[in-house]
Amino acid sequence: MTISKLTLRGSTRLKENEKRRIVDETSRKRRHRKMLETLEADNYHEDPHADLVMSKKIPKFDENLETRTRSKRKEKSADYYQMKFRKHFLQLLEEDRVEAEVTRRYSYMDMASEDTTMPYRHFCAVCGFFSPYVCLTCGMRYCTIRCMDTHMDTRCLKWAA
Amino acid sequence: MSTSKDEDVGAFIEKRLKLDQRVYGNRRIEKTRHRRPSNIENVPTTLKVNKNKDKYVGPPILILDNGAYTTKIGMSTDDAPTILPNCIMKVKSERKRFFVGNQIEECRDLSGLYYLLPCEKGYTVRWNVQKPVWDYIFNNICPIEDKPIIMTQPMFNFKPIQEITDEIFFEEYEIKSMFRINPNDLAKYEYLNNVVGRNVPCIVVDSGFSFTTVVPYIGGKKYYKAARRINLGGKMLTNYLKDIISYRQLHVMDETYVINQVKEDTCYVTPNFKEDMRIASSYGSANTIIKSYVLPDFNNIRRGYVQQLGENTDEIAEGCQILRLNNERFTVPELLFHPSDIGIESVGIVECIVKCIQLCPLKDRPGLAKNIVLIGGNANFPGFRERVYADLRSYLPDHWTVNVYKPENPITFAWQGGKSLASNPKIKSLLITKEQYEERGSAYTYERFSDWLRSDRQLHQEEPKSTNTVATNSVLQSGHFSRFDLFGKHELETEELCDTDDNSASDKLSKESNGDVKSDSSIDAVKEKDSENNDNSPETTLEAQPEDTGESSNTNKINDKVSKHKAFIKIDNKDVRSSEPNVFASYDFNLLCNSFI
Numbered sequence: 001m002t003i004s005k006l007t008l009r010g011s012t013r014l015k016e017n018e019k020r021r022i023v024d025e026t027s028r029k030r031r032h033r034k035m036l037e038t039l040e041a042d043n044y045h046e047d048p049h050a051d052l053v054m055s056k057k058i059p060k061f062d063e064n065l066e067t068r069t070r071s072k073r074k075e076k077s078a079d080y081y082q083m084k085f086r087k088h089f090l091q092l093l094e095e096d097r098v099e100a101e102v103t104r105r106y107s108y109m110d111m112a113s114e115d116t117t118m119p120y121r122h123f124c125a126v127c128g129f130f131s132p133y134v135c136l137t138c139g140m141r142y143c144t145i146r147c148m149d150t151h152m153d154t155r156c157l158k159w160a161a
Numbered sequence: 162m163s164t165s166k167d168e169d170v171g172a173f174i175e176k177r178l179k180l181d182q183r184v185y186g187n188r189r190i191e192k193t194r195h196r197r198p199s200n201i202e203n204v205p206t207t208l209k210v211n212k213n214k215d216k217y218v219g220p221p222i223l224i225l226d227n228g229a230y231t232t233k234i235g236m237s238t239d240d241a242p243t244i245l246p247n248c249i250m251k252v253k254s255e256r257k258r259f260f261v262g263n264q265i266e267e268c269r270d271l272s273g274l275y276y277l278l279p280c281e282k283g284y285t286v287r288w289n290v291q292k293p294v295w296d297y298i299f300n301n302i303c304p305i306e307d308k309p310i311i312m313t314q315p316m317f318n319f320k321p322i323q324e325i326t327d328e329i330f331f332e333e334y335e336i337k338s339m340f341r342i343n344p345n346d347l348a349k350y351e352y353l354n355n356v357v358g359r360n361v362p363c364i365v366v367d368s369g370f371s372f373t374t375v376v377p378y379i380g381g382k383k384y385y386k387a388a389r390r391i392n393l394g395g396k397m398l399t400n401y402l403k404d405i406i407s408y409r410q411l412h413v414m415d416e417t418y419v420i421n422q423v424k425e426d427t428c429y430v431t432p433n434f435k436e437d438m439r440i441a442s443s444y445g446s447a448n449t450i451i452k453s454y455v456l457p458d459f460n461n462i463r464r465g466y467v468q469q470l471g472e473n474t475d476e477i478a479e480g481c482q483i484l485r486l487n488n489e490r491f492t493v494p495e496l497l498f499h500p501s502d503i504g505i506e507s508v509g510i511v512e513c514i515v516k517c518i519q520l521c522p523l524k525d526r527p528g529l530a531k532n533i534v535l536i537g538g539n540a541n542f543p544g545f546r547e548r549v550y551a552d553l554r555s556y557l558p559d560h561w562t563v564n565v566y567k568p569e570n571p572i573t574f575a576w577q578g579g580k581s582l583a584s585n586p587k588i589k590s591l592l593i594t595k596e597q598y599e600e601r602g603s604a605y606t607y608e609r610f611s612d613w614l615r616s617d618r619q620l621h622q623e624e625p626k627s628t629n630t631v632a633t634n635s636v637l638q639s640g641h642f643s644r645f646d647l648f649g650k651h652e653l654e655t656e657e658l659c660d661t662d663d664n665s666a667s668d669k670l671s672k673e674s675n676g677d678v679k680s681d682s683s684i685d686a687v688k689e690k691d692s693e694n695n696d697n698s699p700e701t702t703l704e705a706q707p708e709d710t711g712e713s714s715n716t717n718k719i720n721d722k723v724s725k726h727k728a729f730i731k732i733d734n735k736d737v738r739s740s741e742p743n744v745f746a747s748y749d750f751n752l753l754c755n756s757f758i
Contacts, residue, residue, distance in 0.1 A: 044403070048253045049251050078296075081292055082288045082289040084325065085286070085321060085325055088286075089281045092322070095319070105613060105615075107613075111390040114508055115506045116501050118499070121499065121501070127409070128487075128492055
């Protein structure tokens with residue numbers, strides 16, 4: 001970007017204002033989807049053993065399961081089944097849907113619940129009580145000026161793309 | 162229940178004989194046999210009466226309720242199952258090992274526990290996790306060898322998942338026989354047998370870790386049209402609590418395990434949401450909801466607890482971390498009733514039950530409202546049953562009786578159902594033996610254990626319009642149905658050929674109709690006749706054929722062809738509908754539904 005006279009001059013307040021644009025519908029939806037994804041996740045943090053350098057000292061699974069009664073011949077490792085399976089949940093879902101369509105039976109998708117007909121209740125994103133106000137920038141809710149300040153300082157998407 | 166002495170003695174001898182037989186037949190069971198006598202003396206008198214009445218003491222069956230978060234396992238002779246986490250856990254402090262199942266009890270520092278869960282949305286997909294957990298369970302908790310096993314699977318369990326399960330159990334563990342069933346079915350079985358004692362319609366609401374299902378049973382059978390699933394379960398509640406605590410107070414995003422305990426210890430379902438909101442927003446002693454929760458530091462405090470009033474100073478002095486839980490206590494479980502609070506556009510539990518009742522046949526609706534069973538871990542929230550009852554009461558007509566039943570332990574209720582199923586003599590015919598599996602393969606087990614395959618969507622829908630194309634299509638489709646499911650793969654056989662032939666015939670027909678208007682109308686007439694005769698036996702259509710011979714030879718030929726195809730298809734279709742395909746001829750699919758008592 002070239003530095004022109006225009007960018008150097010002018011008040012900072014106006015510039016701030018320009019940045020503080022209203023977050024559009026798609027990014028609001030994206031934020032919502034992201035939130036739901038975190039709610040679905042098994043863990044928030046990374047695997048604590050991820051950076052572990054494998055050495056011979058680390059016992060494998062099979063070593064602490066000494067009392068085997070089955071014949072060794074039949075035994076297969078857990079990875080064998082994972083390798084054989086190799087399917088994502090969505091893949092399974094699609095296969096099931098196709099099969100159900102062909103055979104005209106009920107499937108996983110038919111069991112999904114309907115959308116609610118009740119009006120939404122609105123809660124303050126900060127403290128969790130009922131909230132009458134909406135943040136103009138990002139569309140989240142707050143209930144008091146105190147909560148608004150907290151919201152503006154923390155989770156408001158005003159600087160986000 | 163008055164049992165004469167003779168009967169008692171008879172039952173006793175029978176029991177003895179069976180015991181002895183087992184001992185001689187299978188020495189290995191002797192190791193665990195010492196449990197039995199003490200067990201028989203331990204059971205309460207009511208159960209004893211039951212056992213005498215049944216007069217059936219089958220071989221001990223292993224019952225495995227394989228949930229997404231906890232697995233419930235035990236022999237049918239045990240009083241209660243062992244509950245252990247169905248996951249592998251890693252901790253920060255011990256870098257050299259994993260913790261499988263209840264090994265986690267050995268671990269001292271549970272902060273930052275990392276879960277490896279075998280299930281995604283309730284369906285097992287990570288076999289590299291599930292397999293070690295099962296290995297651990299069957300080696301250390303409950304030996305599996307040579308026992309029949311009853312296992313649970315979620316509804317619409319996918320085919321590849323079932324295949325792998327078969328392979329693991331039949332080929333690797335080499336079990337003798339197995340039966341898989343939905344936990345809802347087991348809960349229904351237990352409820353009808355040991356709670357109501359009659360075959361009544363009922364709704365089983367299973368609110369578990371991954372999702373909540375509402376399944377109505379009419380005449381002992383699932384009514385698939387009205388079965389519903391809400392994609393909201395305990396996992397989401399824990400994660401939501403974690404999220405709001407992290408935003409408002411302490412950063413606990415890594416502490417799923419601890420927050421799950423916080424949820425279990427403090428959260429409750431409010432009977433009056435607005436009133437509780439008002440109380441929670443007040444200050445000082447007026448606020449009866451606010452509670453302090455002392456977090457564990459895994460040094461002195463191993464498990465967190467709710468701080469009692471008046472001993473505030475101790476913990477603060479000790480420098481413990483304390484959470485202040487206010488409206489979080491009831492807004493979190495409230496999500497089950499209003500998922501829209503976090504923007505999930507789905508109905509809540511109560512609305513779902515009401516919709517479910519509305520979708521059922523008119524005459525069964527009051528009966529369903531009378532028998533609602535709540536199972537699953539979320540039913541353990543204090544006030545859950547009362548709230549479901551109160552909300553349902555306000556939704557449903559005044560003159561209906563509403564009855565919501567929460568078993569003593571909603572988590573193990575399905576397992577208990579498995580236990581009483583194991584003492585039913587009919588269980589023998591439900592099990593699939595290893596030999597059967599080896600002979601017929603995984604497609605057979607899939608067909609037997611998946612009752613949704615026999616749920617015909619068309620049965621519930623209104624009669625389709627009797628236009629010709631629709632009728633032929635549906636007939637063809639149901640023709641596909643039998644073959645496709647019988648052999649598990651798509652075979653290009655008669656139906657296929659029929660399909661193509663029929664298409665070409667209809668093509669010809671359309672060409673004809675373009676050419677000759679008169680013949681077109683006659684064909685239409687025949688078509689209509691055919692479609693009208695759809696429900697009748699194929700013979701009538703064949704007999705009706707000669708009457709149309711007066712028409713031009715060209716169309717006649719085509720008519721011949723079309724009706725022949727149709728007759729053939731109908732015969733095929735009739736075969737499928739009236740009698741079970743020969744592979745399953747010996748098996749009564751309704752066995753479980755009829756054996757309600």
